[in-house]
Amino acid sequence: MELSEFFSAHPKAALGFSGGVDSAYLLYAAVKAGANVQPYFIKTAFQPAFELEDAQHLARELGVSLRIIQLDILSDAAVATNPADRCYHCKKRLFGALKKQALADGYTLLLDGTNASDDLTDRPGFRALEELEVRSPLRECGLTKAEIRQLSQKAGLFTWCKPAYACLATRIPWGNAITPELLQKVENGENALFRLGFSDLRVRLFHDAARIQLPDGQLQAAIEKREAIMEALRPWFDTVLLDLNGRN
16 A cells, blocks of 8 residues: 555544654655644653654645644653653653644544554554554555655755654653653753764663763764763763764
């Protein structure tokens, strides 16, 4: 099945829109097909500021009105205590809030950007989507991440080369309570590294230290910029570690 066929059969839907590669192309395809697909960005403490900015940017380029849902995700103890199945509880809250707002706006079908490359073997968040009857057109149409990037580049979407970016909560080890202060430290640290020219990175908490993960091709630059990195992260971290395994 082609995406155009999906939207022909389902011309009206609400989309959980992150501004990432997948949901961006899905929104583009919906607009191209002439479907009435309303994107919703669910803003929580887990999304860095640039994600909302990218979502707003893309919506403007496509001539679509983006609706923003504010959600206090840390008010849910099943999320804030950070258990191993945190993603299930988080996704249930996110798309539960989306479903409530979408129904109020007249949309009964919910969509997300899961693609055919996503491994759902250990994805508790996907279980929540199934329970809420969220459809994943990219996955249903067999589109892989590589294909979506190629199609996005052809369509002229600036997101085509955007690195995958998991939410900030993934930087905090399971079992460690998640607080706004810890999330802000991580976001500040990653922004500091972006300003130094690094990309596709993670700053993960390791006890009180920052454990930096970079693609293999950036490890040498990190060693050469050791002093600059230490200085950039000093406001938030006394100890900075470089993970030599890299981000493969």
